[in-house]
Amino acid sequence: MNLFDRFILTLYSLALVVISLFVMAAGLNLISSDYITDTINEIYSSSEVGLAYFAAAAIFLLISLKFLFTSVRGEGRARTPASVHNPTEYGDVQITLDTIESIAMNAARHIRGIRDLKAHVRAEENRTSIHVKVAVDGETPIPGLVEQVQQTIKERVETIAGLGISKVTVLVSEVAQPGSGARVRRVE
Known part of the structure; x- marks a missing residue:
């Protein structure tokens, strides 16, 4: 409604x-x-x-x-989740944006210096872009860390999902305080 x-x-x-x-x-x-x-x-x-x-x-x-x-x-039946269509020689493969977000978060989760993150995927006609919001540890140089996040996410999503990613945008939202909790927590 x-x-x-x-x-x-x-x-x-x-x-x-x-x-x-x-x-x-x-x-x-x-x-x-x-x-x-x-x-x-x-x-x-x-x-x-x-x-x-x-x-x-x-x-x-x-x-x-x-x-x-x-x-x-009803309101147009049960809505199917937003997805990206990837045509193959055998048929059409649909991958939900939530799946792509999970792949991106799993990829960035293992990068040293990332303390907290969340990802958002935007799919347009021929482009899929990923926006990642991260909190860093404050010890790792941010420019190198951001570049590593972008490269890792792009490569991992393209490899696992078979999709071309047009860009990965990273927003460094904060520097985590020393001794703060878990290494990475998932933010919904």
């Missing part, structure tokens, strides 16, 4: 709350029958008021039908 649908559903729900409270109050005789009768008579006697009620009811009907069909039909 996208943001617009959520906004419409919120307005729809609030309107139903107001209508429900009104009907409950009428059922408990908290609203006089004269008020209800006058409102109904006004709908029938004034074409502007009748048209406004008709428009509101039509909007409610359309929104109800939209949500009904969406719930019955």
